[in-house]
Amino acid sequence: MDDLLARALGGDTSQLVAEQRQALLSRLLSRLAHEVRNPLSSLDVHVQLLEEDLHQLPGGTLPKAAERLEIIRTELKRLDNIVLQFLSLAGPTTVNRQPVQIGEVIDYVCRLFAPEAATRDIELSAHVDAGLPPLEADRAQLTQALVNLVINALQAVERRGRVEVLARRNETPAALVVEVRDSGAGIDPQHAVAMFEPFYTTRDQGTGLGLWIVHQIVSAHGGRVQATNAPAGGAVFTLQLPVPATTL
Ligand SMILES: Nc1ncnc2c1ncn2[C@@H]1O[C@H](COP(=O)(O)OP(=O)(O)OP(=O)(O)O)[C@@H](O)[C@H]1O
Ligand SMILES: [Mg+2]
Known part of the structure; x- marks a missing residue:
C-alpha cells in the first residue's frame, strides 16, 4: 500500500x-x-x-x-x-436508505455476470429464500458490494466451476444473511485478515480495493462481512445486514 x-x-x-x-x-x-x-x-x-x-x-x-x-x-x-x-x-459511508428487496439486487448482479460466467464454464446461480423482508438500504451501494464479491469469486474460480449467491434470514441478531460461495482455491489463511485492508492484493492486476469497499459499505449499513472457507473447499463471503426483528 x-x-x-x-x-x-x-x-x-x-x-x-x-x-x-x-x-x-x-x-x-x-x-x-x-x-x-x-x-x-x-x-x-x-x-x-x-x-x-x-x-x-x-x-x-x-x-x-x-x-x-x-x-x-x-x-x-x-x-x-x-x-x-x-x-x-461523501464517500461510500453516506447511505441513501430506501426499501430494497435483496432478491432483486442478487438477480440483477447475476444477470450482469451471466455472459461472463457462461464463456468461462462457470455455473452462476442465485438462491434466495422466499418472503424475505425488505432492507432499509442503499440499493446502489449494495449492488456495488455484491458486484465486488461476485467478481472476486469468478476470478477465484477462473474456469469451470461454481459461484452461488444465497440470501436467507437470521433470527438472532435479526438480519438478512447474504453469502457468495465459490469453488475456487479458497482463502489462504495468511491473507484472511489483511484482505479487507485497502490496496491488499495477491493478483497482478488487482488494486486491492474491492474487499475494502465491501467492508466500508457493509459497515455503513450497520452490518458485518466475514470470509471463511467451506469444508468442501472454496471461499465463502458472508454479509450480515440488520433488519428490524419485527419484520422477520
Ligand atoms: N473469492 C476469493 N477466493 C480467494 N481469495 C480471495 C477471494 N476474494 C478475494 N480474495 C483475496 O483477497 C484479495 C483482495 O481482494 P480485493 O477484491 O480487495 O482486491 P483484488 O480482487 O485483488 O483487486 P480489485 O478488486 O481491486 O481488482 C485478493 O487479491 C485475493 O487474494
Ligand atoms: Mg476484487
Whole structure:
C-alpha cells in the first residue's frame, strides 16, 4: 500500500500514521473518480448512438441487443453515481436508505455476470429464500458490494466451476444473511485478515480495493462481512445486514 500511495502521490508515505494514510487515500480516490468521469460520459453518448443505429435496422431492433444495451446503460449510470459519490467527498459511508428487496439486487448482479460466467464454464446461480423482508438500504451501494464479491469469486474460480449467491434470514441478531460461495482455491489463511485492508492484493492486476469497499459499505449499513472457507473447499463471503426483528 505504501508503495502504491507513494507512486500515486509522490514521496515516501511509509512514516505516515493511519489517519494521514486515509486522507491520502481519499485524495487518490477523488482524483481517480474525477478522471473516470470523462470516458464514462463519452461511453454514454456512444451507447445512445448505438441504440439509435439499432432502431434503424430493417425489421426493427434485435430484442437481445436491446436488452444488452439496457444493461450497459444501467451500469454506466451506476458507475457515474459511484464516481459522483466519491467526488462529493461523501464517500461510500453516506447511505441513501430506501426499501430494497435483496432478491432483486442478487438477480440483477447475476444477470450482469451471466455472459461472463457462461464463456468461462462457470455455473452462476442465485438462491434466495422466499418472503424475505425488505432492507432499509442503499440499493446502489449494495449492488456495488455484491458486484465486488461476485467478481472476486469468478476470478477465484477462473474456469469451470461454481459461484452461488444465497440470501436467507437470521433470527438472532435479526438480519438478512447474504453469502457468495465459490469453488475456487479458497482463502489462504495468511491473507484472511489483511484482505479487507485497502490496496491488499495477491493478483497482478488487482488494486486491492474491492474487499475494502465491501467492508466500508457493509459497515455503513450497520452490518458485518466475514470470509471463511467451506469444508468442501472454496471461499465463502458472508454479509450480515440488520433488519428490524419485527419484520422477520
Ligand atoms: N473469492 C476469493 N477466493 C480467494 N481469495 C480471495 C477471494 N476474494 C478475494 N480474495 C483475496 O483477497 C484479495 C483482495 O481482494 P480485493 O477484491 O480487495 O482486491 P483484488 O480482487 O485483488 O483487486 P480489485 O478488486 O481491486 O481488482 C485478493 O487479491 C485475493 O487474494
Ligand atoms: Mg476484487
